[in-house]
Amino acid sequence: MSLILQCLLDSVLLGGLYSLMAVGLSLGFGITRIINFAYGEFIMLGAYGAFFCSTLMGIDPLLSLPLVAAGVALIAAIIFQLCLGRALRAAPINQILLLFGVGLVLQNVAAILWTGDARSVTTSYSLSGEQVGDITISDGRVVAFLLAVLLIAILLMWLHRTELGRATRAVAQNRQAAVLMGINVTFIYLLSFALNAALGAATGAISSFLLTITPFMGFHMLVKSFAIVVLGGLGSIAGTLAGAFVLAFAETVVAYYVPEGIGWAEGVAFVVLLLVLIVRPQGILGQSEGVA
Amino acid sequence: MIASRGLVLTLYVLAAVIAVALPFGVGPLGVNLMLRAGSIVLLGISWNLAANAGLISLGHSTFWGLGSYAALLMADRLGWSFAASIVPAAALGAAVAVALAVITGRLRGIYFAIATLALSEGLRAMAVMLPDVTGGGAGIFISQELRPDARTVAIVTGLGAVGACVIAHLLSRTPFHYACRAMRNNEHSAQMLGINPLRIRVTVLALSGAIASFAGAVNIWYGGFLDPDIGFDLHITILAQIGPILGGINTLAGPIIGGLATLAISELSRSWLGAQGYSLLVYGAILIVAILYMPDGIAGALRRLRPAPPARSIGS
Numbered sequence: 275m276s277l278i279l280q281c282l283l284d285s286v287l288l289g290g291l292y293s294l295m296a297v298g299l300s301l302g303f304g305i306t307r308i309i310n311f312a313y314g315e316f317i318m319l320g321a322y323g324a325f326f327c328s329t330l331m332g333i334d335p336l337l338s339l340p341l342v343a344a345g346v347a348l349i350a351a352i353i354f355q356l357c358l359g360r361a362l363r364a365a366p367i368n369q370i371l372l373l374f375g376v377g378l379v380l381q382n383v384a385a386i387l388w389t390g391d392a393r394s395v396t397t398s399y400s401l402s403g404e405q406v407g408d409i410t411i412s413d414g415r416v417v418a419f420l421l422a423v424l425l426i427a428i429l430l431m432w433l434h435r436t437e438l439g440r441a442t443r444a445v446a447q448n449r450q451a452a453v454l455m456g457i458n459v460t461f462i463y464l465l466s467f468a469l470n471a472a473l474g475a476a477t478g479a480i481s482s483f484l485l486t487i488t489p490f491m492g493f494h495m496l497v498k499s500f501a502i503v504v505l506g507g508l509g510s511i512a513g514t515l516a517g518a519f520v521l522a523f524a525e526t527v528v529a530y531y532v533p534e535g536i537g538w539a540e541g542v543a544f545v546v547l548l549l550v551l552i553v554r555p556q557g558i559l560g561q562s563e564g565v566a
Numbered sequence: 567m568i569a570s571r572g573l574v575l576t577l578y579v580l581a582a583v584i585a586v587a588l589p590f591g592v593g594p595l596g597v598n599l600m601l602r603a604g605s606i607v608l609l610g611i612s613w614n615l616a617a618n619a620g621l622i623s624l625g626h627s628t629f630w631g632l633g634s635y636a637a638l639l640m641a642d643r644l645g646w647s648f649a650a651s652i653v654p655a656a657a658l659g660a661a662v663a664v665a666l667a668v669i670t671g672r673l674r675g676i677y678f679a680i681a682t683l684a685l686s687e688g689l690r691a692m693a694v695m696l697p698d699v700t701g702g703g704a705g706i707f708i709s710q711e712l713r714p715d716a717r718t719v720a721i722v723t724g725l726g727a728v729g730a731c732v733i734a735h736l737l738s739r740t741p742f743h744y745a746c747r748a749m750r751n752n753e754h755s756a757q758m759l760g761i762n763p764l765r766i767r768v769t770v771l772a773l774s775g776a777i778a779s780f781a782g783a784v785n786i787w788y789g790g791f792l793d794p795d796i797g798f799d800l801h802i803t804i805l806a807q808i809g810p811i812l813g814g815i816n817t818l819a820g821p822i823i824g825g826l827a828t829l830a831i832s833e834l835s836r837s838w839l840g841a842q843g844y845s846l847l848v849y850g851a852i853l854i855v856a857i858l859y860m861p862d863g864i865a866g867a868l869r870r871l872r873p874a875p876p877a878r879s880i881g882s
């Protein structure tokens with residue numbers, strides 16, 4: 275019984291972080307209709323940002339997070355100005371391959387600058403835990419969960435309560451109508467690309483004290499984000515949140531109940547992704563309109 | 567653009583003769599370079615065949631890795647020789663590609679691309695988790711006494727690359743090629759014209775998978791060592807797409823020109839920068855520059871230099 279409870283608790287905590295990670299990708303796609311194949315690299319940059327703030331300046335990842343997110347958002351804005359902005363009307367596959375190239379460059383620049391060594395941030399809460407009955411609650415994961423929930427709440431508030439947020443949603447719903455309402459669509463694209471990078475970086479900063487940081491960590495995070503976003507339905511924030519918890523639950527169950535489960539859990543995302551694409555490409559809550 | 571039949575035939579025969587003769591004239595470094603050139607052309611043609619039908623693969627390492635593992639296991643478990651292992655390995659690639667074509671029957675564009683990416687990563691995870699079969703993360707060596715001379719492997723790779731060029735060339739003259747093009751532009755309309763999309767998908771992917779698996783199988787006999795990260799390496803996926811994109815996607819010569827150009831650029835950058843780690847960085851930069859500034863690749867840029875024949879649109 276306690277194993278089931280432990281499993282549920284772990285999946286909820288992991289689901290929080292996955293939600294934040296996938297919401298970034300989902301938001302970017304929902305607005306620009308471009309799948310950000312360099313998304314994993316923004317997560318990686320965020321993790322490195324938090325790592326260096328922590329080791330060089332002694333700033334806790336929780337405090338450096340806004341700074342790191344802003345820095346990565348700036349990098350993303352520059353990338354948008356330099357290349358992505360020119361490819362807004364290109365075929366989707368060109369945009370994907372372009373971002374794929376951007377990801378490759380970021381990944382390998384990181385590998386050259388910071389070597390391929392695995393690193394991690396150690397904080398007072400990253401390794402400690404509470405014991406409640408038979409259940410262990412990892413402090414680091416609780417912190418990560420709360421932070422993720424807070425950031426998603428802020429994002430939703432921004433999207434629904436502010437002028438710019440409403441404009442962003444308007445562009446997501448109908449580009450032409452948004453143009454007619456006097457919204458600067460290119461600026462909204464730039465903003466949402468930077469925002470999606472900032473969310474990725476925030477995910478990276480939070481995972482810096484949970485996971486090992488390497489220049490190549492982004493690819494796995496990207497595939498997991500894909501699995502979640504496709505599972506929930508491309509472009510649906512509610513679906514993405516649901517998908518994040520489904521994936522977290524599936525991974526945790528496999529890790530706990532399957533022999534050598536920790537290793538197999540890494541493969542769950544791929545299986546989920548393939549299954550969803552085959553059985554229900556529009557996802558749990560996605561609309562089939564706009565697919566393809 | 568269309569050269570006379572005799573000239574083209576001469577070119578292919580010449581390429582085949584060079585493929586057989588060259589390894590005897592150069593040292594081990596030359597053999598290595600020739601192997602890589604052959605592999606990049608094979609991968610590029612394989613990727614381009616699928617792209618021609620609108621099937622953009624982001625997981626071509628799937629087929630390469632399957633081919634490598636198949637050849638290696640046939641050698642280690644069954645004692646099969648180099649010559650005996652190549653065809654079954656390519657057949658396995660074709661079979662998996664057919665399965666992929668059937669199960670992704672409804673997927674198009676981005677969704678197909680993501681499915682291929684998930685497939686290759688899923689296979690990589692499987693290879694790590696099944697050490698009894700694949701040697702797991704620690705890797706596995708191919709049976710040393712069965713390994714042929716590197717020269718033989720280079721000749722087979724070279725001839726394979728020429729063969730793939732010939733196949734792609736012959737295909738480009740059949741109605742099948744036009745059916746693929748119609749599918750790429752609009753699958754629904756193609757269906758209205760009496761084209762069966764599933765049949766095209768299955769055929770094209772089988773061919774594409776077989777060629778990539780062939781390349782993987784031949785390469786493992788040269789390299790000798792395999793682990794999941796080598797077999798299902800993202801590097802291979804990138805190699806497969808970068809040649810056609812740089813050379814000119816959906817053109818006949820594109821994957822060949824682009825592949826060789828990529829190889830040349832990566833060799834030059836290695837000799838300037840002097841490190842192995844830069845090759846992926848260079849590939850990334852090539853991808854970005856090619857897509858932004860040469861969306862039709864080298865072939866397209868060359869075509870724009872000469873006066874276009876009036877009232878006849880090429881491509882698309």
